[in-house]
Amino acid sequence: MTALAPEHVTMPVLGRLSPHASRAEQVAHIAEAARQIRLQDLKLVHHAGAGHIGGDFSAIDVLATLYGAVLNVDPDHPDDPERDRFILSKGHVAGALYTTLAAFGFLPVEELATFLKPLSKLNGHPNRNYVRGVEANTGPLGHGLPIAVGHALSAKLDVSRRRTYVLTGDGELQEGSNWEAMMAASHHELDSLTVIVDRNRLQQGATTRETNDLDPLDAKAAAFGFAVVEVNGHDHGELLDVLSAVPFRPGKPTFVIAHTHKGHPISYMSNNVAWHHKVPDEAQLEQALAELDRLQAEQKHEEVARATGDERQR
């Protein structure tokens, strides 16, 4: 393992498509962004020798969708009061967030090379005072949702249309602070608030089921006054459709259960609790990069097949 260095940072800046782009174009753009973010994040974690790759990979499709096509945010005006807010409550996947922010122009890509270095701005949990686009200094679990509720309340007071999105882990929902916030959110009818749960069914040491079961999560959220939607958290099309269509019930905040796999889509990581904060070695890095490439090829192939099929059916 070599120390993280500038040559390990190779991701292109992707930016946003025109709002006139078709849904298919948006989805393809998000998919490419997610792929680039994964490639880059793997290198960061491998070379820095630390990070939370499992949780990173389970969240990256959500992050890429939000920053790629949903959030009303602009790297040139990161402090615009009317911007949407995205709060990463599961702050341990800061690596994924930094890489996403770099992919969309909030953070100079080169700066990723300082990840976890002494005195770096990029520590293991995001710091809003150092990184443009970070809305809250998270890390301790169960902080993001209350902050998001506070921001959504401010939008309501301002009679503003800005929206608030927050991404939490599923294990994280064992923290009672989240339920306090959810009760307040529905009481105040904050329908501009969307909670996305990264439902990978794993936490730090074991499955959520073994540790402290969250099911029936949909019933819990519904009883706390949320409109509940379930999506495949790795399907960019589904994510785009759901995250841009909120709220689903006027007057109700939205609870999106995004079904994911920790470590997705890497064969040896996916759904394997050991990869919560394990670091891929040289061989594992190579394998993961290769798998991401193969998947891309397969997806292209499938798309072509589907497109051909579509034509035949006509």
Next chain:
Amino acid sequence: MTALAPEHVTMPVLGRLSPHASRAEQVAHIAEAARQIRLQDLKLVHHAGAGHIGGDFSAIDVLATLYGAVLNVDPDHPDDPERDRFILSKGHVAGALYTTLAAFGFLPVEELATFLKPLSKLNGHPNRNYVRGVEANTGPLGHGLPIAVGHALSAKLDVSRRRTYVLTGDGELQEGSNWEAMMAASHHELDSLTVIVDRNRLQQGATTRETNDLDPLDAKAAAFGFAVVEVNGHDHGELLDVLSAVPFRPGKPTFVIAHTHKGHPISYMSNNVAWHHKVPDEAQLEQALAELDRLQAEQKHEEVARATGDERQR
């Protein structure tokens, strides 16, 4: 208002009936205990010039039922490891708890005269190191349920049949710590645990609905894995039946929603948020004492009528 003095403490010690007493005898005993506790508590709060009379009166029927006929506890062996545990999570109604403990022989009745006095053992929230029968030093809301879960876990580890009861306020359930504990309770299948909610629909400053609505509370508790039962929290018969019949679903902890009125049954207090911690003046004290007497007479009358009716129907 005169300062609280020994002559204001007049309650008889009631103790428990034989376990062979009939249900009707038990219910009558509980009713008389509740009446005596209310009479005494009124005098304590009036003369001490402080206390939480509203919440006291909403909880006294539950307390009288538990100590009068449900809990396996013995004032002569207050430290018996195999005793049932009752944890008063809404610790601000310490006055009701002290009076109940005195009624059932845990605390010398005379000691009630020290309520809230300088250096008294009886401060505004219970202290287990000073008062026999107190299981936890509560006062900050949202502490009792986690402690109860811990005790129920200890009983499970010991393969003991001892039970754990905890009484919480309804406003109190806005504290997230309760939901953490409920998740853990159902995960560990603690069916020896019974949570009783004093569902008076008022909190300190307003109704629960105005503040941070808890409804649908039954759905919330069910989604957190509890067997839910609703009772009239002022009906001693209903309370006795439910609290001695737990668990209702093997493997599930029980959530008893006890529908109550803050300040029950005093006309000017009942369901009036102002009486959260107001102190009755001389005239109000007299009126309340008189109302309790009148109610007793009416109940006797009703009982006679019912008994006569019963006979006629035969």
Next chain:
Amino acid sequence: MTTTTAPPVLAERGPIADQPRFDCRNAYVDTLADLARSDHRIVGVVNDSVGSSKLDAFKKAFPDRLINVGIAEQDMVGVAAGLANGGRIPFVSAASCFLTARALEQIKADVSYSDRNVKLCGMSPGVAYGELGPTHQSIEDIAWLRAIDNMTIVVPADPVETAAAMRWAAATEGPAFIRVSRMSVPAIFDESYTFVPGRATTVREGDDVTIISNGTVLWRALAAAEQLEAGGVSARVVSMPTVKPLDVDAVLAAARETRGIVTAEESTTAGGLGGAVAETVVAHHPTRVRILGFDAFQPTGSAGFLLDRAGMSPDGIAEAARSLL
């Protein structure tokens, strides 16, 4: 940084103990309403306790701008941080015991470390809830917050200082904690007083010994100095409203110019104002310091009873001062 003029209002009056007393919560709510009228960004955030924070009038005047999250202190502080993210200036009002104990991680992470413009108002702190027992007595709050970086800690001594601290906090970006006392206190400052964070005020000149105090204990320190003067001892009384950042110069002047320091506060003896003064003198000018405060969970009793019992009656403070001569 120390002003050396005693507040004029004190000179003209009789013994401080005989002055009329005020509940600082009134100054608190009046000032908050006043600030809210001129700055739409200001909002209140509470945990059910509208009444015990005396916020009913504020609620009437600004129904939308008093956000009651329910009995949920963690959420309360997180919500305040989110409101600040949205450009608001939240004044969080909650019993100091629950605000600081229950939401400490939110205070550390969401407010201090995140550098959010949130004003934490610890109501009825210290032993104000004396009869309600240690769970409601908030004697640890100062020590707890002093350990956290990026938090200005203010313990006002009277209504004027409470209002001044609030106006300063509203006008100054960044985290602040203000203790708002429930126990009535005599007025010490007049309207000419300006609060400057980190600045102490010598409220009484003296060169034998120094008493450093704040909050509800400051008038007791002044009463002790009156007694000491009657006995021929010249006691300086330094008002130290800001526990953090501390006015190091005022402390060191006292260490150099007088024979010892008494600190007196409605707080623990471990890590509070007394601890801050001790840490300061040992670094620069070692001096004897008698730290008065609470050294254990307190029994039941009124706030006044408990302060007296812990050696913070005027007599007790005077005696501590004499022990340094």
Next chain:
Amino acid sequence: MTTTTAPPVLAERGPIADQPRFDCRNAYVDTLADLARSDHRIVGVVNDSVGSSKLDAFKKAFPDRLINVGIAEQDMVGVAAGLANGGRIPFVSAASCFLTARALEQIKADVSYSDRNVKLCGMSPGVAYGELGPTHQSIEDIAWLRAIDNMTIVVPADPVETAAAMRWAAATEGPAFIRVSRMSVPAIFDESYTFVPGRATTVREGDDVTIISNGTVLWRALAAAEQLEAGGVSARVVSMPTVKPLDVDAVLAAARETRGIVTAEESTTAGGLGGAVAETVVAHHPTRVRILGFDAFQPTGSAGFLLDRAGMSPDGIAEAARSLL
């Protein structure tokens, strides 16, 4: 109360910095399993973090007796209090930052004030999680807990002391907090060491200046003393594993017998061990004290990097000691 014999193991070895290093979590889990084998009352309570508390082996040996409440620190401490009510002796293991910040009111009310037999084990404290930032750095825990009555606070310096403190805690009724360090440290004590709460140990004699330290910094203090000796300065090193109750006699002996005191700890400079020492000397024997620790949220970096940067390299500590001569 101070033992004055240096631990024999130190005398025979070379420079302390060259000794092999140990992760105290291994001593922690071995001792816990050992205690659990002989006392059925002992149980573990964790917040998901079985692995980072190194409790996998314990879990295998006692599957029923490791209670994982999930990611819920308030519940974790309340559950521990309830287990104690049921006659168990819970050892709560959680990252010190979350244990102390998130569950502080439960620690105060359910453990300390309730006088419950709960052992709180703050894992990976101080800046052990250096790269994870201030939210995970637990530099405030000592100051926070020191303000709470009825809590013995132990900061062991090596595996032997960690094990000894745990055995003492298991055998002694009442609340205790033990910091279990993650950062590797050389062995300082040998198996003959007995831990006595409130007792300091002079691990190196000296009469020019005293360094009082504990935890991961103690070996650095010893290394500083080695350096100082090479430069002709005789530095006493006092190991102060118990921050509360403090060994007042050992502090005052240092104040009287040497020219000044350096305190060095993996903790805040406000209210920690340094604060306790300052409060002690100003009360009885004013002396100069250089308080080394962290005076702000720390940047990203390894624990060793951050300690060095804050002046707690052996060089830094030696320099602080020299500044007192």
